[in-house]
Amino acid sequence: MSAPLKPDRCLIVIFGASGDLTKRKLVPALYDLCRNRHLPKRCGVLGVSRTAMTDDEFRQRTKPWCEKDPAFSEDTWQHFAQRLHYQPADATDLTSFKQQLVPRLGALCKEHQTGDNVLYYLSVAPGLYDPIVMNIGASGLVTEGKRWCSINRDALPWQRVVVEKPFGHDLDSAEHLNRVLGRVFDEESVYNIDHYLGKETVQNLLVFRFANAIFEPLWNRNYIDHVQITAAETVGVEDRGAFYEKAGAMRDMIQSHLLQVLAVLTMDTPNSSRAHDLRVEQRKLLEAIRVIDEAQAPLFAVRGQYGAGEVNGEPLAAYRDDPNTAADSQTETYTAMKLLIDNWRWHGVPFFLRTGKAMRRKLTQIVVTFRPAPHPIFANMCGDEAPQPNRLVINVQPDEGINLRFIGKVPGQGTDLRNAVMDFDYAQFGGEVQEAYAHLLLDAMCGDRSLFKDRFEIEAAWRIVMPVLNYWNNHPAADLPNYAAGSWGPAEADELIAPHGPWRNPEGEVSRSKYLQR
Numbered sequence: 001m002s003a004p005l006k007p008d009r010c011l012i013v014i015f016g017a018s019g020d021l022t023k024r025k026l027v028p029a030l031y032d033l034c035r036n037r038h039l040p041k042r043c044g045v046l047g048v049s050r051t052a053m054t055d056d057e058f059r060q061r062t063k064p065w066c067e068k069d070p071a072f073s074e075d076t077w078q079h080f081a082q083r084l085h086y087q088p089a090d091a092t093d094l095t096s097f098k099q100q101l102v103p104r105l106g107a108l109c110k111e112h113q114t115g116d117n118v119l120y121y122l123s124v125a126p127g128l129y130d131p132i133v134m135n136i137g138a139s140g141l142v143t144e145g146k147r148w149c150s151i152n153r154d155a156l157p158w159q160r161v162v163v164e165k166p167f168g169h170d171l172d173s174a175e176h177l178n179r180v181l182g183r184v185f186d187e188e189s190v191y192n193i194d195h196y197l198g199k200e201t202v203q204n205l206l207v208f209r210f211a212n213a214i215f216e217p218l219w220n221r222n223y224i225d226h227v228q229i230t231a232a233e234t235v236g237v238e239d240r241g242a243f244y245e246k247a248g249a250m251r252d253m254i255q256s257h258l259l260q261v262l263a264v265l266t267m268d269t270p271n272s273s274r275a276h277d278l279r280v281e282q283r284k285l286l287e288a289i290r291v292i293d294e295a296q297a298p299l300f301a302v303r304g305q306y307g308a309g310e311v312n313g314e315p316l317a318a319y320r321d322d323p324n325t326a327a328d329s330q331t332e333t334y335t336a337m338k339l340l341i342d343n344w345r346w347h348g349v350p351f352f353l354r355t356g357k358a359m360r361r362k363l364t365q366i367v368v369t370f371r372p373a374p375h376p377i378f379a380n381m382c383g384d385e386a387p388q389p390n391r392l393v394i395n396v397q398p399d400e401g402i403n404l405r406f407i408g409k410v411p412g413q414g415t416d417l418r419n420a421v422m423d424f425d426y427a428q429f430g431g432e433v434q435e436a437y438a439h440l441l442l443d444a445m446c447g448d449r450s451l452f453k454d455r456f457e458i459e460a461a462w463r464i465v466m467p468v469l470n471y472w473n474n475h476p477a478a479d480l481p482n483y484a485a486g487s488w489g490p491a492e493a494d495e496l497i498a499p500h501g502p503w504r505n506p507e508g509e510v511s512r513s514k515y516l517q518r
Contacts (some may be wrong), residue, residue, distance in 0.1 A: 008158070009042035009447035009508055010117035011109050012413040014476040015091050016124035017047025017058065023163065025195075026123060027062040027084070029437035032069060033275065034080040038442055044112035047086045058086035069246040082175065085110070091124075092131040094138055101137050116143050116157035119444055123164050128182050133161065137184035162191045165256050166247065167453075169460040170469065171462040174223060177452055178441040179456040191444045192458060196257040197264075197451040198436030201396045205264050205366075207275070208394075208402065209395060218268070218370070219343045225389065227265070228367040229258050232359035234311050236485065237333070241324030250303075250465055259286065259461045261396075261406060262339070262377045267364060275449040286460035288343040297471035302492040304334030309485030316358055316488040332475050333357045334483060336493040337468070352497050358485035360505070367504045393504070401425045 012030070014022055025048075033039045047058055059081045066077060085108060089100040109115065120136060142159045161181065168174030181190050184371055189497060194201055198415055209216060219317050229423035237244045244252070249416070261283040270277040292300050308319040342353065370390040391405040403423040443451055482490040488505045499504055 007038065007040045007442060008117050008447070009040045009114045010119050010445055011105065011112060011114045012043070012045045012119045012121065012207045012441075012445075013105065014045065014047045014123055016049055016122070016130075017086060018049040018051035018053070018061075019123055022047065023062055023065055024435045027434075027439070028065045029441055031066040031077070031080050031194070031440055032435055032438045034083070035069070035071060035073065035076045037082075038438075038474045040320075040445070042113045043445075044083050044085065044108050044114060046105065046108055048089055050088065050090050052088050053086050059084050065463060068186070081433070088468055091135060092128055092494055094135050095439060095494065097135040098139055101446055105141070107159070116159070119160045119228070120161045121160070121164070122161065126166055126177075127173065129163065129177060130482040132217070133180055136161075142184055142186075156402050158189065158447070159185070159466075160189045160191055160444060160447075162193050162404065162441075164193055165193055166251060167256070167458045168205075168462065169246070171223075171459065171466050173464050174458055178435075178459070181455075187454065188449070190455070191449060192453040192455075193259050193438040193440055194256055194451075194453055195397075197453075198438075198440040198482065201400045202264065202393065203451070204402075205261075205394065205465050206278075209265075210269060212503060213378055213492040222350050223370055225369045225371045226497075227369070227498070228504060229261060229265075229351070229353045229505070230363055230365055230367075231258060232361060232363045233355075233357050234359060234362045234490075235497065236306065236358045237319060237325070238323060239324075240321040241319075245325055245331050245511050248331045249333055249339075249355050249357070250301075250469060253463050254289060254335055254353055255465045258353045258355060259289075260457070261366070262351060262355055263457070266351075268345065271355070273450070275452075278450050279454050283456050283460065285341070286457055287466070288341050288346075289340050289460075289464050290340045291463050292467050294467040294471045294474075297468045300338045300498050301330035301468040301471075301488060302336040302459060303472060303480075304336075304481040304483050304493070305331065305354065305478060306327070306356075306483055306485045307481035309358065309487065311358060311360070311486040317359075318481055318485070320481065330472070332472070334359075334489045334493070336489065337465075338495055338496055339464070339513055350500060350502075352503075354489065354493060356483075356489050356504070358487055360488055363506065366394040368392040368394075369500070399425075405468065412448055430432060 014026055016022060016349070027045075030039070030045060062084070063077065063081075064074060066080075085104075087101055087104045090096040091101065093451070107116070109118075116142065123130065136159075143157055161184075163177075163181070169179050198275075209219065260282075263285045267281040267285040270281045305319050306316075309316055319325060319331070319333050320327055321501070336352065336353070336354040339346070339351040339353065340441060341349070368391065370392070374387050388405060388407070390407075393403050393405075395401050395403075401424050403421050405421050440451060482492070488503065494502060
């Protein structure tokens with residue numbers, strides 16, 4: 001989050017290059033960086049997977065996704081394609097790694113004049129992380145190692161690794177993964193990526209809080225009643241049923257994305273915008289979240305699974321009807337969770353997180369509801385429209401922006417009060433909103449870890465959710481599925497938030513101003 005850094009020359013090695021993430025996100029993000037002239041001049045990309053492909057076949061496989069860029073240019077593509085290469089290899093087999101991958105990597109470093117700077121990206125199944133990382137180390141490809149040097153470390157060659165989520169399946173596996181990474185890479189060379197932190201509106205949270213003196217004095221238990229964080233999707237599991245059976249909404253969204261957003265939203269003021277200072281405060285916040293006893297899970301968390309329904313006028317089959325899911329699956333496609341932060345700033349303020357698939361609207365937003373005025377002297381002057389508490393809504397997607405609800409007087413005789421909204425549309429700033437992966441890849445090339453999670457944050461997040469996951473594993477639910485596709489989730493979630501609720505559920509496709517006042 002500091003001033004923009006200049007990316008170093010480097011070779012980017014993507015393991016899992018034949019996978020969906022590489023095709024849909026990573027190569028298009030790199031093309032976007034090339035189009036905007038953010039890639040260093042001396043930079044190459046090497047895709048690695050077991051699938052047999054030539055360089056040209058790899059380029060043709062990924063080009064249609066780059067063409068989705070509204071500003072796509074054939075000239076830019078041809079320039080970018082010359083940087084794009086592919087090597088078929090089994091990266092989990094040390095012999096194949098040394099005989100096929102190492103020589104190609106060395107040749108491309110010379111061809112693109114990248115020196116020994118290499119950015120490794122693990123875009124593979126989590127079970128492959130261990131052998132690939134160990135093979136990188138066993139092949140002597142990490143020259144930076146764990147040495148300490150008194151000279152300027154910025155002048156030394158570097159090797160970094162970007163680790164795609166999920167960061168483990170539970171606390172034990174996350175701790176194991178961190179140990180494996182630590183045997184090969186320095187902690188400062190490990191970039192645990194969470195694409196939510198690359199979204200412009202999430203990044204703007206820090207600026208909103210710490211560059212504007214009018215809000216920070218109110219950002220505590222004395223003025224805030226409760227907070228809602230929602231990440232709702234209209235799609236079901238689509239063709240990811242096999243993956244989702246092993247993950248579920250808690251692991252896929254709460255443990256990673258939403259807890260990290262919560263940390264950014266609620267952490268104390270860092271000493272600076274440098275990566276180290278940001279991570280210190282985020283870690284302190286996550287470690288302050290109350291870890292409940294397993295027996296308390298029903299009081300703090302709700303699980304749901306969608307049944308058949310209709311989304312945006314189209315029928316959607318139940319989760320259990322997917323051919324890749326079990327007919328009696330216990331996997332949650334919806335999770336709502338109540339969290340308490342045991343520190344001076346937030347003691348007693350409930351934070352409600354929810355996420356779900358096959359929901360009525362696609363929506364990612366943060367809703368901060370302030371306490372009502374201590375003495376409502378205008379309580380009888382609002383006509384048919386009851387006064388509502390002040391509310392700050394941060395829309396992450398869609399309609400990125402921030403709005404604040406307050407109460408105002410209608411012009412005319414008498415005192416007729418109405419709810420009003422001040423609205424900031426993120427598009428008002430102009431400029432091009434960069435795709436999250438493009439932003440984060442550039443940061444990794446620059447050596448900026450501000451928007452990446454460290455091992456301590458990851459392990460703290462697992463400690464928060466493990467009691468709920470353990471309870472659900474030991475107590476199968478008899479009521480699944482318990483919400484229809486196209487709804488706002490199970491009724492139990494409404495009961496969870498009822499003392500402070502309801503959930504903010506915008507309905508219908510209306511104009512922006514009306515939508516924001518709902």
